[in-house]
Amino acid sequence: MKCPYCGAxxxxxxxSRPVDGGLAIRRRRECGACGRRFTTYERPQLEPLMVVKRSGRREAxxxxxxxxxxxxACEKRPVDPEQLKKFAYTFEDRVEGPEITSEEIGRRAMAFLKxxxxxxYIRFASVYREFDSVERFIEEIRALEEGGE
Ligand SMILES: [Zn+2]
Incomplete structure (x- = not known):
């Protein structure tokens, strides 16, 4: 970390010591260039990931x-629910930044289900209206049947 006084x-x-009952770490740092000291705190980021919906509204x-x-989407399909849980509950960890669009969540979920x-995959994709036409939907099913992308 750079010195806030001289930029070195x-x-x-x-x-380095725990504070707030162990919920944060307080560090004293010293600049090797100007010799001044400053304090940093490290705490968990508690703001939830925000989802930007198609309407432009945001929700946690x-x-x-x-x-x-x-x-x-996986009802009566040979899919282990544990895999779905793992995907859903670790999803937030794989998102960089404070927000994501609902379309992007849908895309990632589809890529996973595929x-x-x-x-x-097809069920989920149809729910998320990823297909803009019936033709596009049928094309996608044909592609899967042929074993292609
Ligand atoms: Zn300095």
Whole structure:
């Protein structure tokens, strides 16, 4: 970390201790160039991932909602629900940045389902209205039947 006083990159941690009952770490750093000290705090980021919906409205990401969609798509299909749970509950960890569009969530979920079960994939894709026409939908099913992309 750079020194906030002189901008030198050469700073070192001289003291590190848990604070807030262990919920944060306080570090004292010293600049090797100007010798000044400053404090940093490291705490978990508690703001939820925000989903930007088609309407432009935002809501907090809900892994249960994603899981419900996946489970529905995989109903009576030979898919291990544990895999779906793992995908839904680790989804947030794979998103960079504070928000994601609902379309992007749908795309990622579809890419995931495509590797698990073709029927589940088609079901999910149709729910998320990824196909803009019936023709496009049929094309996609044909492609799967032929074993292609
Ligand atoms: Zn400095």
């Amino acid at each position: 990159a050469d700073t070192r941690v001289v003291d 990401f809900n892994p249960d909602k994603l899981l419900r969609g996946l489970l529905l 590797t698990l079960d073709p029927v589940a």
